[in-house]
Amino acid sequence: xxxxxxxxxxxxxxxxxxxxxxxxxxxxxxxxxxxxxxxxxxxxxxxxxxxxxxxxxxxxxxxxxxxxxxxxxxxxxxxxxxxxxxxxxxxxxxxxxxxxxxxxxxxxxxxxxxxxxxxxxxxxxxxxxxxxxxxxxxxxxxxxxxxxxxxxxxxxxxxxxxxxxx
Numbered sequence: 396x397x398x399x400x401x402x403x404x405x406x407x408x409x410x411x412x413x414x415x416x417x418x419x420x421x422x423x424x425x426x427x428x429x430x431x432x433x434x435x436x437x438x439x440x441x442x443x444x445x446x447x448x449x450x451x452x453x454x455x456x457x458x459x460x461x462x463x464x465x466x467x468x469x470x471x472x473x474x475x476x477x478x479x480x481x482x483x484x485x486x487x488x489x490x491x492x493x494x495x496x497x498x499x500x501x502x503x504x505x506x507x508x509x510x511x512x513x514x515x516x517x518x519x520x521x522x523x524x525x526x527x528x529x530x531x532x533x534x535x536x537x538x539x540x541x542x543x544x545x546x547x548x549x550x551x552x553x554x555x556x557x558x559x560x561x
Contacts, residue, residue, distance in 0.1 A: 406441065406453060413437040413457045417474060421466035429479040434461075434540060436503050438482035439547050443555070447486055469519045470530055476515065477508040487544065504537045 413434045416438035438457065442450035458475045465471040481504070488500045509532060514524055 397477065402445070403460050406417070409437050409441055410453065410456060410460070413453075417457070417461040418464055418466070418468065418469070420474075426475070427470055430528060431474045432543075434474060435478035435482050436543065436546050438479050439486070439543065440550055442482060443551060450483055452484065454483055465554045466509070467496045469516060473512055476512050480508070481543075483506075501540060505533075531551070538543070541559070 416430045416434035416437070420427045420434070423430065434457070438454050441453040445453075457479055458471075461471050461474060461479075462468065469508060484504050485501065488497045488504075491497075492500055509529075513522065513524065
């Protein structure tokens with residue numbers, strides 16, 4: 396996994412942009428989930444450009460930096476447990492499984508990460524869940540998965556051809 400200097404610089408810029416959104420999520424309290432979702436899209440771009448191994452290293456670097464740079468240490472767990480990791484999981488699930496099985500696997504991952512986030516956050520603050528919150532989360536996941544797919548397709552078809560990395 397030796398990278399050329401241009402590729403390394405590109406990854407550095409993407410990591411800086413990723414961290415900007417993570418830090419902004421601590422500052423702008425009303426848009427935390429949206430900003431984490433945008434930060435996760437950058438992980439998706441890395442996976443598209445450089446593959447799963449580089450995407451995994453990028454995700455780990457974004458989690459470590461995000462934990463140290465974020466002002467709200469509890470909120471960063473939502474990025475670590477779901478948003479950043481989902482970019483990798485989505486990639487590996489969609490290249491290995493057919494559409495229906497992939498959708499089921501993504502739902503299983505989402506619900507497992509939702510449970511993990513609940514118990515992790517519950518260690519620090521008391522959080523009461525209601526049935527409608529879980530239902531809303533399921534609907535939001537459908538929207539997020541669709542928007543993520545649309546963004547990656549837009550990136551591959553429109554933005555990627557305009558970026559000259561070579």
